[in-house]
Amino acid sequence: MGAFHAYDIRGVYNKDFNKNDVYRMGYFLPRLLNTNKILVGRDARESSPEVYEYLVKGINDAGADVFDIGLATTPLVYYTTAKLGFKASVQITASHNPREYNGLKISRENALPVGYDAGLKELEQLVKSGEVVVAEKRGVVTPVKVKEEYLEFLRGKLQDISNLKIAVDCSNGMAGLFIHQILGDAPAYIYDDVDGTFPNHEANPLVQENVADLKALVAETGSDIGVIFDGDADRVMFVDEKGRFVSPDLIIALLGHYFLKDMPAGQKVLQDIRSSKAVGEYLVKHFGVEMHTWRVGRAYAAIKLREIDGVFGGELAGHYYFRDFFYSDSGILASILTLNVVADFKRKGVAFSQLVDEIGTYHNSGEINFKIQQKQEAMDAIKKHFEETETPTAFYDFDGYRIEFADWWLNVRPSNTEPYLRFLAEATSEDKLNKIVEQARQIIASYK
Known part of the structure; x- marks a missing residue:
């Protein structure tokens, strides 16, 4: 069974895990999280009904009760977990992965993530070798109705965006459950029917x-902004009015205009180790923030944001975390706040693309994936090579390596979920960036 990962349980259903594995996961969850009440939601994938059936059977056979939220976005499950005081919850989803995948995102009290280092490793061992004894008094299933309250929460964050033309792609994912009820009928929508x-x-x-289809829709409708969600709506990304994809890390800086404009300097904001150097430079310049850099993934970011009591944070992958959303991530909430900012700037005569260009001042390689076995050796070789050519100004080693220099930086890290070494670099000039990427390619090639 190869479904246990750093952030969650996920894989090709009936290959990496099956219904019997799910049953055992459900059975041992109450013991792992020390509770007899577990909230359960699910996405619309073809395998989700079966995963739900066997997860619930396992939980009930352990003598614990299931509180069923039904079809849900992952952030709805986070919200309900924290708002209603559940000590454990499970969202059945494989997020952005293809249709043949499924998985479980597990949270504990206050919607804190349960990652491999915080419980999933123990659960994996129990699933492999723990003894199942059906409780004399099995648990029951009770529906939970919280969707309207959640919608009211989200609608309460929406300001006047009536001056915007908006294009939305729901990717046939779970954002289609709610987006019309929040943004109304004015936006141009595609793929907003929920279809797993x-x-x-x-x-x-x-x-x-x-x-590509969202970019075409933006051009066709003359929209000011395009919005695209992933499968479970915990991530969101954007296209500007020129049809250009906006690097998700730059939105961290943009959100400063929503959260920080009326707050004193010194507020804490979180970014991941891959985030553009431009993000911190922009937020420090305009709002005097205290930037924090941390590891990739909700299992780390949500906990770190709570630890530093940060106002908000984000990742290159399009996750955005909010203190007033229980330090959790929400694609729909992030889209609402971004639309608020873009609408406000449009009233001042500044287009979305102009705001993005002001933030993003570096040339960026994007994340480049290398499928190699000797990941650590390749990382060490890259570190050694570049530190011998220039003197670093900063170095981070908690999620791969991030090495910063006067006018450029790089990050090289092993994937937590896939068999790849990931490389990313930024520089103030395109020529410099191209040379860095080519040197890195040559170094990594020798470790295949």
Whole structure:
């Protein structure tokens, strides 16, 4: 069984895990999280009904009760977990992965993530070798109705965006459950019917071919902004009015205009180790923030934001975390706040693309994936090579390596979920960036 990862349980259903594995996961969850009440939601994938059935059976056989939220976005499950005081919750989803995948995102009290280092490793061992004894008094299933309250929460964040023309791609994912009820009928929508077979494109907005239809829609409708969600709506990404994909890390800086404009200097903001140097430079210049850099993934970011009591934070992958959303991530909430900022700037005569260009001052390679076995050796070789050519100004080693220099920086890190070494670099000039990338390619090639 190869479904246990750093952030969650995920894999090809009936290959990496099956219904019997799910049953055992459900059975041992109450013991792992020390509770007899577990909230459960699910996405619309073809395998989700079966995963739900066997997860619930396992939980109930352990003598614990299931509180069923039904079809849900992942952030709805986070919201309900924290708002209603559940000590454990599970969202059945494989997020942005193709239709044959499924998985479980597990949270504990206050919607804190349960990652591999914080419980999933123990659960994996229990699933492999723990003894199942059906409780004399099995648990029961009770529906939970919280969707309207959640919608009211989200609508309460929406300001006047009536001056915007908006294009939205829901990727046939779970954002389609709510988006019309929040943004109304004015935006131009595509793929807003919830369909777990993902008939139009995979629900991963980081893959540019999946954004092509949104770019075309922005051009066709003359929209000020395009919005695209992933499969479970915990991530969101954007296209500007020129049809250009906006690097998700730059939105961290943009959100400063929503959260920080009326706050004193010194507020804490979180970014991941791959985020553009431009993000911190912009937020420090305009708002005097205290930037914090941390590891990639909700299992780390949500906990870190709570630890530093940061106002908000984000990742290159399009996750955005908010203190007033229980330090959790929400694609729909992030889209609402971004639309608020873009609408405000449009009233001042500043287009979305102009704001993005003011933030993003570096040339960026994007994340480049290398499929190699000797990941650590390749990382060490890159570190040694570049530190011998220039003197670093900063160095981070908690999630791969991030090495900063006077006018450029790089990050090289092993993927937590896939068999790749990931490399990313930024520089103030395109020529410099191209040379860095080529040198890195040559170094990594020797470790295949």
